[in-house]
Amino acid sequence: xxxxxxxxxxxxxxxxxxxxxxxxxxxxxxxxxxxxxxxxxxxxxxxxxxxxxxxxxxxxxxxxxxxxxxxxxxxxxxxxxxxxxxxxxxxxxxxxxxxxxxxxxxxxxxxxxxxxxxxxxxxxxxxxxxxxxxxxxxxxxxxxxxxxxxxxxxxxxxxxxxxxxxxxxxxxxxxxxxxxxxxxxxxxxxxxxxxxxxxxxxxxxxxxxxxxxxxxxxxxxxxxxxxxxxxxxxxxxxxxxxxxxxxxxxxxxxxxxxxxxxxxxxxxxxxxxxxxxxxxxxxxxxxxxxxxxxxxxxxxxxxxxxxxxxxxxxxxxxxxxxxxxxxxxxxxxxxxxxxxxxxxxxxxxxxxxxxxxxxxxxxxxxxxxxxxxxxxxxxxxxxxxxxxxxxxxxxxxxxxxxxxxxxxxxxxxxxxxxxxxxxxxxxxxxxxxxxxxxxxxxxxx
Numbered sequence: 001x002x003x004x005x006x007x008x009x010x011x012x013x014x015x016x017x018x019x020x021x022x023x024x025x026x027x028x029x030x031x032x033x034x035x036x037x038x039x040x041x042x043x044x045x046x047x048x049x050x051x052x053x054x055x056x057x058x059x060x061x062x063x064x065x066x067x068x069x070x071x072x073x074x075x076x077x078x079x080x081x082x083x084x085x086x087x088x089x090x091x092x093x094x095x096x097x098x099x100x101x102x103x104x105x106x107x108x109x110x111x112x113x114x115x116x117x118x119x120x121x122x123x124x125x126x127x128x129x130x131x132x133x134x135x136x137x138x139x140x141x142x143x144x145x146x147x148x149x150x151x152x153x154x155x156x157x158x159x160x161x162x163x164x165x166x167x168x169x170x171x172x173x174x175x176x177x178x179x180x181x182x183x184x185x186x187x188x189x190x191x192x193x194x195x196x197x198x199x200x201x202x203x204x205x206x207x208x209x210x211x212x213x214x215x216x217x218x219x220x221x222x223x224x225x226x227x228x229x230x231x232x233x234x235x236x237x238x239x240x241x242x243x244x245x246x247x248x249x250x251x252x253x254x255x256x257x258x259x260x261x262x263x264x265x266x267x268x269x270x271x272x273x274x275x276x277x278x279x280x281x282x283x284x285x286x287x288x289x290x291x292x293x294x295x296x297x298x299x300x301x302x303x304x305x306x307x308x309x310x311x312x313x314x315x316x317x318x319x320x321x322x323x324x325x326x327x328x329x330x331x332x333x334x335x336x337x338x339x340x341x342x343x344x345x346x347x348x349x350x351x352x353x354x355x356x357x358x359x360x361x362x363x364x365x366x367x368x369x370x371x372x373x374x375x376x377x378x379x380x381x382x383x384x385x386x387x388x389x390x391x392x393x394x395x396x397x398x399x400x401x402x403x404x405x406x407x408x409x410x411x412x413x414x415x416x417x418x419x420x421x422x423x424x425x426x427x428x429x430x431x432x433x434x435x436x437x438x439x440x441x442x443x444x445x
Contacts, residue, residue, distance in 0.1 A: 002262045003045070004053045004170045005255060007090035009083055009114070011106045012060025014098045015126040019153035020044065020057040023163070043254065043287070048163040053170060054258060056090065058083040061110050087113070089255040092120045092169045094162070095145060099125040099133040103142055111143040120169040123148040124162055129155060181223075181230035182353045184346070185264035187257040187288075188236070189280045192270045193300040196336040198222070198235055201346065203339075226346050234260045254283045261287060265356065265397065266294035266349045266431070273301045273315075273333070277322040285323055292398040294352040294432040295329050298345055303335040328424060330431050352431030356397045360427050365391050369403070372422045378415045386410055389441055400435040408438040 008016045008023075024044030042057045061083050087093060095114055097107050114121050125137035128150035140148040149165060151158030186194045202222065222233040236257050261267055267288045271281050288295045297319055305311065312333060319331050330348050334341045369391045378386040389404040401423065405411065416436050423434065 002259050004091040005056060005089060005258065006046070006053055006092045006094060006166055006170075007056045007058060007083075007086040008094045008096060009058050009061060009087060010096035010110065011098070011104070014060070014096045015153045016060070016096050017057055019094070019096055019124065019126060019151070019159075020055060022153045022156060022159050023055050042283075043258070045290075046163070048167050051167055051170065053091075053166075056086050056255060058086045061106070061113070084113070086255060087117050087119065090119060091171055092122065092166055093117070094122050094124055094166065095143075096124050096126050097140055097143075097148070099128040099137050099140075099150060102136065103139055107140075107143060111145055114145065121145050122162065122165050122169060124158075125150050126153050128152055128158065181232060182265040182350070183221075183232045183234055183263055184349050185234040185257075185260040185267045186236060186270065187260055187267050187284055188270035189272075189278065189284075192272045193336045194236055194270055197268075197270065197298070197300065197334070197342065197345070198233065200336045200339050200342045201233065226350070229350055231346070231350070234264055236260050254280060254287065257284050258287060261291060261293060264293055266296065266352045268296050268298050268345060268349060270298045270300050273299045273305050276318070282322065285326060285329075289326055289433055292433045292435060294349075294356050294398075295326065296345065296348045296352060296431060297323070297329050297331045299331060299333045300336050302333045303338055303340065326433075328429065328431060328433075348431070355428060355430045356399065356432040358399065358427070358429065359396060360393050360399075360401075360423075362390075362392050364427075365393065365401070365423075368422060368426050369419075372419060376418060378410075379412055381410065384410070394437070395435075398433050398435055399429055400437065402437045402439060404439055404441050406441065408440055411438045 008020055010016050023046045025046070044055050046053055046055045093114060095110065097103070123140055123143065123145045125133075125140055125148040128134045128137055129152045134150040137148045137150040149158055149162050151162055153159070186198060188194055202224065222235075224231065224233065261284075269281065269285055269288065271277060285295065285297075299315065299319075305315075315333070316331050319329075320327055323329055330352070332341065332344050332348055334345060336342060369388055373388055378388075380386045384407060387406045389406075391401060391403045394400045394402045403411075403419070416438070420434055420436055423429070
């Protein structure tokens with residue numbers, strides 16, 4: 001089911017990032033978005049009243065005067081374009097203003113922008129840390145966006161009322177259309193060849209069943225039979241042609257990919273072989289991993305790369321280094337333009353689907369656990385040794401393994417990774433994340 005999207009917008013330094021951390025329930029480094037910040041993203045998942053939704057933090061919206069006066073005008077314009085794109089893709093907008101500063105000309109300019117967007121908008125007067133500031137929040141009625149909610153993102157006051165309003169404004173979930181076979185999403189930055197790959201896959205002799213609109217905005221679900229296996233291709237929604245939008249907007253492609261990823265079993269992440277990995281590629285990969293979806297890395301435009309006998313191996317090493325948090329992902333090198341190796345894309349995707357549905361016999365899993373612990377015992381505190389009792393597989397898609405032990409909280413992250421590596425060495429699970437759960441003996445699976 002596709003999760004609705006809530007965008008947090010407002011001027012710089014009004015507390016958007018602090019409110020973001022409050023809503024998603026954890027601190028994240030979300031200030032900068034530059035190559036190398038592999039795991040730093042501008043989105044997270046919030047849960048309120050049993051309803052999950054995606055929260056997107058955005059850069060501060062500056063007015064025209066501030067942009068003109070900025071020493072980095074191009075960056076200021078780009079961040080404004082990215083925030084505008086987030087507004088376009090959101091289901092609900094939380095407009096954050098500064099209760100300490102009161103209404104400003106910049107707030108009025110943002111309010112005008114949001115009225116034109118015609119989206120459900122909730123006004124949050126942040127930094128309302130005192131009675132005077134909470135009372136002063138009524139001044140923001142002048143923005144013409146309804147009743148402001150006085151909140152303190154830092155202290156958490158008012159956040160429950162804000163979340164109540166957000167949940168009320170979210171659209172009703174659309175029922176997923178019945179589909180045969182697994183869902184495979186094509187995701188990636190603009191101009192990496194997603195549409196060309198889709199055309200290459202459908203242009204061959206395959207029995208296409210139907211084309212139907214998906215729940216993803218502007219996307220088309222294509223049902224087909226591939227090597228006797230029914231499946232559904234989900235193309236990433238909403239990427240418009242160059243020249244139809246101002247520069248910078250299309251670079252905020254992660255949000256558009258989210259909707260397709262949420263509905264998918266396996267994601268084909270396309271990258272440009274010439275450009276290599278960018279921050280956006282890693283952001284999308286990180287979201288796939290967070291949602292525990294299968295993934296195939298598809299390196300397109302391979303025809304443009306000068307090659308030696310070791311070029312593929314060298315590129316795989318670069319991919320493993322860039323995707324160090326997803327070392328299990330297979331890599332396929334293609335040229336969608338010339339149809340080179342495109343058949344391997346869906347062959348690999350279906351292999352990942354099978355790996356996600358694999359069940360490991362309990363006896364074999366426990367044998368592996370005993371051997372792994374004997375060869376490399378878990379780090380323990382003096383007088384309180386970690387003891388494993390048994391392990392079992394609780395679910396598939398994604399594979400979910402539960403390990404029962406006497407002190408679950410004492411299992412260090414590095415030892416969890418050690419056990420996962422042992423599981424993969426023995427049982428595979430190519431292309432799919434594994435959920436690893438550690439519980440006390442009396443806890444239910």
